[in-house]
Amino acid sequence: MNSCFHCAETFTQPPYFTQINGTEQPMCCPGCQAVSQAIMDAGLMSYYQYRSEPGMKQAGLVPEQLSHFSAYDLPEVQQDFVHQQDALSSTSITIEGMSCAACAWLIEHRLTPIEGVAKVLVNSTTQRAMISWDNSQIKLSEILSQISQIGYQAAPYQQDEQEKQHHKDSRTFLLRLGLAGFATMQVMMFALALYTGYFSDLDDEIRDYFRWVSMIFAAPVVLYSAQPFYFSALRSLLSGKLNMDVSVSIAIGGAFTASCIATLNGTGEVYFESVSMFTFFLLLGRYFEQNARRRASISSNNLHKLVPLTALRLDGSQQTEIPAKSLRLGDIILVRPGDAFAADGVVIDGHSSANEAMLTGEQMPVDKNLDCPVFAGTLNVEQPLKVKVTALGQDQLVAEIIRLQEIAAANKPAIAFMVDRLARYFSATILTTALITYLVWLQFSPDDAFWVTLSVLVATCPCALALATPTAVTCATAIFTRLGIITRKAGVFEKLASVEQVVFDKTGTLTRGVIALGEVSVFDAASDTSNFDPQTPISKKTAEKATTKTATEVLAIAAALEAGSLHPIALAFTGHLDANISASKLTHHVAQGIEGTINHKVYRIGHLSFALVNANSSARTDAHAFRTQINTSTEPCVWLSENGNIIASIQIQDQVRSDAKQAIDELKKAGVDVSIASGDSVSHVNALGNALGISQVYAEQKPQDKLTLINQLQLSKNTAMFGDGINDAPVLAGAYLSVAMGSGSAIAKNSADLILLGDHLSRFNDAMKVAKKTNTIIKQNLIWAFGYNLLILPLAVTGHVPPYIAALGMSLSSILVVSNSLRLLRINL
Structure with missing residues (x-):
């Protein structure tokens, strides 16, 4: 006997299974299996950890009642996201596809008149809605269905493990920030009065009393709120490196310790308000940084919820x-x-x-x-x-995209690595400067030595320097995600901003890569072309027409030859297969064509030079018609030969991408040179170049030829290469910047720096615009960060900057850098 893990009913038949918290658990029926799996998929693992009663048996729900949204009507599923108050249920739902306040208005006016819906509040900023309804009149699945019918994807807002951890960390962080802010205000009340001399005529006992009170308020800030800085500094030191939190920790710990000693001894100055304020402003800067990162990651985190x-x-x-x-x-x-x-x-x-x-x-x-x-x-x-x-x-592709986005978010541009190195050296320089400052001041004014040194440590903390690049890159990555662009490698933002020339592959890049068959030209047996040279002129001949194949027969023969191939061109012949015609002895010649035998005759289909191989010198073809076809065709063709002599040509058509002309015009307007490098014939590549306004074309390029071409072009200009096929992988790997189409081969995408998930080439122009703006923002941030430190350092060393002013200046500097980076999210594309 088995016991159902979901409903606890015993059963004897072979069980169904659901993996719950890493363990396969038996289920009595498909209904309980579906419900338990729905609970796990919704991220509600805690239901099985904390339930006090078994769930209801669900055999009757499958398959009649378990519809698209009905899993959300189950009490087990609703337990963690639906709040019940009297007769009304309420929940928060995530709505994908909202772009403005008008979307919120539309959803509210769609749902409000529905009987049973008590309240609808839609927030277009968070893309969430709070809905209350009477469960006896309408089900949650019906509400979700109504939203779906007007073009939005809705689901109850659920937090997966990563989101739960983020929520927990955010609450802890806000508690640290709030505590630091509250303590700072309390300590400042006493410090401000002391600084202005209000209590100067009081006894030492009263003064010391306020110092003790200030120490009590500052202690939680130093011991709890500032903990992240200590742990970060400790990890840095254990790894043999210096980061900005080392100087921060020294400043906080040193100032608090010295102030405590002064309070205990009753002599010297205390700076509890500076310690509290410094910690508060630093935490505030980190809070803005985390918000920027969170905003940038929301879109990718929600992708898997759409499955x-x-x-x-x-x-x-x-x-x-x-x-x-x-x-x-x-x-x-x-x-x-x-x-x-x-x-x-x-x-x-x-x-x-x-x-x-x-x-x-x-x-x-x-x-x-x-x-x-x-x-x-x-x-x-x-x-x-x-x-x-x-x-x-x-x-699945959605999982691959999420992984790529995570990689993209983790990747740093080259300037970020440079800044990281500078920050480490900067921290070492500041610590050395602080030590020298302390020793010098100790000779001239021992009472002020420590506090001047503290001001140096606080004022020159490289927080803004450390935030200058990552906040800008995070915001730019968020925009790329919105555009359907994935960055795979480091340095993409710098490279995009400095591209001077773009080289496009033809098929699958400038064109859609969806092959269709065009005109079929069938040739007669009239002139000997067994040794035909396409480059040698042929005199015009008149001959008796004696066509031996119809267009239908030609296509059937071609389809039989191509039947075993997965090439895009081969797939275009699928609809012309004839059950009475089959090919044997098929041989695939890479990048040339296919050879096979049909009814004891040898057929070849592929490039002209491949199809023209002489197998029977007595065969005849209408040479004039043949030459005319070669000279006048503007579409690429595949050639079909019978026993070594051409019997037909079949045009291959590939539709140009709808925005290719617009994208190329914008590139040229931006001063970027544009060219085509393709393996197709000269006439076909020239025709496409003329249509798109590209004068510089390179035709009949093999993979090695393309790589050689790119290497030559890159000697004078930073060159970006577009490609989509396996044959483009070498040149993509060798290009200054490589871009693969999302519809391209896996090898091409693995070799690329950038992937365009959609079909619009103009997204590349948008990416260049974002990259240039990102680099501008980064440079502005760095100039400000370095400029501020160069300005404040001599003032702090000479004792003109009190510690609390140093803390305020450092924090405002960091906030300015983060706010400047957030401007990227408002870029117009």
């Missing part, structure tokens, strides 16, 4: 609603209009479109038909689709 909890699996004609986590590779799922795809896969039946904005940033739906890839979390728009699952979990 649905359940999927509709097809077993023959039977439909079964199961937890999405239970899917396996090869499963067939049905995705209805308006539903999100539960896993990555390929379409095996149906024709619809998908909104992939959550991945690419582009709102226009993408057409999806047979064999088209679909991705978890994206939205099916018009018609139901049957999808074969090809990737799950961390292998």
Whole structure:
């Protein structure tokens, strides 16, 4: 006998399983399995840790009642995010797709008239809504469905483990900040009176009393609020390095210790207010920095929440609603209009479109038909689709994008590494300067030596210097995420801002890479072309027409040859397969074409030079028509030969990207040179260059030729290379800056510095604009940080800056740097 982990019912049949907190737990039925998996997927692991009663048996919910949003109606799922008060339930939901206050107005006016909805408050800034409803009149799933129907994706706001930890850390940080602020105000009341002489005529006992009170208020600040600085300094010292928190910790600890000694002895000055104020302003600067980072990471953290909890699996004609986590590779799922795809896969039946904005940033739906890839979390728009699952979990595109975004956020530009090194040297210089200052002042004014040294440590703390780069890069990364751009390597922002020339690959970059067949030209058996040289003129001949193949037959032969290939061109022939025509002895010649035998005849399809190999000198072809086709064709072609002689040419059409001309014009307007490097023929590359206004083209380039070309161009100009194919990987790896299209091969993307997830080339222009603005912001931050320290250092060394003024100046300097970086988030694109 087994006991169901969810409902505690005993059962004898083979159990279902759900992984709960790292352990496979038995479930009595698919319903309990689906519910328990939904609870885990919603991040509500604590339900099973703290529940006092077993859950309800859920056999009746599968598959009839477990719909797209109905998992959120289950009491077990609602326990951690729905608040119940009298007859009303309330919850906070996350709404994706909101862009302005008008969106909030639309959602409020859509939901408010619905019977059972008591209150709707939408915040367009946080992209969340607080909703109260009567559960006896309307279900939460119906409310979420109503929001979905007007174009927004809604789900109860849930915190995963990382968000929970962030929330916990934020509360602790705010407690430290609040305590420091409160203590600073209290200590300043006494210090201000002492500084202005209000208590100068009081007895020493009264003065000492206020000092003791100040020490009591300052102690929690030093012992609790300032703890992060101590731990950071300790970690730095243990690793054999110096960071800015070393001087901060010395300043705080030294000033507090000296003030405590002065209080105990009743002699000397105390600076409890300076210690408290210094800590408060420093924590305030860190608070702004954390907010900037949080704002930059929200979009990527929410990506995985768009993947649905359940999927509709097809077993023959039977439909079964199961937890999405239970899917396996090869499963067939049905995705209805308006539903999100539960896993990555390929379409095996149906024709619809998908909104992939959550991945690419582009709102226009993408057409999806047979064999088209679909991705978890994206939205099916018009018609139901049957999808074969090809990737799950961390292998899905959404997981890969999240990983890339995390890598991008962790990557530092070259200037950041330079600043980190400077900050370490700067800290060492400041500590040395402080020591020298103390020794000099000890000779001339021993009573002031410590406090002047303290001012030097506080005033010149390199906080602003340390914040100058990371806050700007974090904000820029947030903008890139919004644009559907992923940075993979360090130094991208500097390189983008200094690009002087861009070289585009043709197919899949300037064009969409979706191959379609164009005009089919069939040639007669009239003239001997067994030794034909395309470069040698042919005299015009008249010959009796004796066409031996029709266009339909040519396409069927070509489709039979291409049937075993996964090349994009081969896929274009799929619709012309003829069951009566099959090829044998197929041989694939890389970058040339395919050879095979059909009805004892040798056929070749591919480049002209490959198809022209002579196998039968008695074969004849209409040479004049052949030459005319070569000279006048503006579209790329594949050539088909029979026994070594050309019998047909088939035009290959690839649509130019819609914004290619606009992107190129903007690049040229910005003073960037533009060229094309492609493996296609001269005539085809020239035709595309003329259409896009690109005069500098390089045709018939092999991978090694492209790499050589890029190396030559980079001798005089910083060159960016665009590519998408496996053959582009070497040149992408060798370019000053490499950009891969999101639809390109994995090898190309692994070699690239930058990935454009969508189809719009103009996003590269936006990226350059953001990079230039980011570099400007970083330089402004660094100039201010260095300038402030160079200005304040001599004043502090000479004793003209009291410690509390030093703390205020240092903190305002840091806040200014962070605020300047946040201006990036308001950039217009």
